[in-house]
Amino acid sequence: MGFWRTLFGRKPPDAVPEAVHSGTYGFAPDHPILCDSPPGEREFIAGLRCPSGHLLRGPRVGSFDGKCPHPADHEGFLPDERPGEHCLVDRYDVTCENGEYSCSLYFDMYHPQAPEQPAPEGLTRATPDSAV
Ligand SMILES: [Zn+2]
Ligand SMILES: [Zn+2]
Numbered sequence: 001m002g003f004w005r006t007l008f009g010r011k012p013p014d015a016v017p018e019a020v021h022s023g024t025y026g027f028a029p030d031h032p033i034l035c036d037s038p039p040g041e042r043e044f045i046a047g048l049r050c051p052s053g054h055l056l057r058g059p060r061v062g063s064f065d066g067k068c069p070h071p072a073d074h075e076g077f078l079p080d081e082r083p084g085e086h087c088l089v090d091r092y093d094v095t096c097e098n099g100e101y102s103c104s105l106y107f108d109m110y111h112p113q114a115p116e117q118p119a120p121e122g123l124t125r126a127t128p129d130s131a132v
Contacts, residue, residue: 026120029066032089032106034073034114041090041107044117049124050096056123058094061104065089068108076110083110 025031035041041060048056068074068083076083090109095102105120119125 024121025118026105026123027103029064029089029091029106031069032066032108033117033120034070034111035107035109035117036112036114037109038090041092041109044107045092045094045105047126048094048119049126050098050101051122051124052096052098052101053124054096054098054101056094056096056101058092058102061091061093063088064091064106066106066108068110070108070111070114073113074108074110075112083108 026033033044035044038060045056045058050056065086066089067085068087071082071084074081074083074087076087081087087108087110089106092105092107093102094105103120
């Protein structure tokens, strides 16, 4: 008892898996990668490389409740949407082609105007030459 209170001085959010607490860009639903529609998600994944330089592949697992880091540019479809509080994010469980690296990536796909997004921590983006 009092564990969470001791640790953080407040009540924890309920039922969020431990990994999600990291709040790390790309790996958490409240800190998704911005992109344009599902093709933008797949294009981003295709341009990523694992820490050892391998290609990443994996299925879209589904939509989750997340938060938009850039509500001003969010182009959603719901009239009363407040993307800064809740928005749908897509999750992909990807594994590298060599199989030694895997992770879950979260995307907010309602950003057709999003600037080039950086790679999540530990991953790299392929050079433009090899990303054809
Ligand atoms: Zn790898
Ligand atoms: Zn958004």
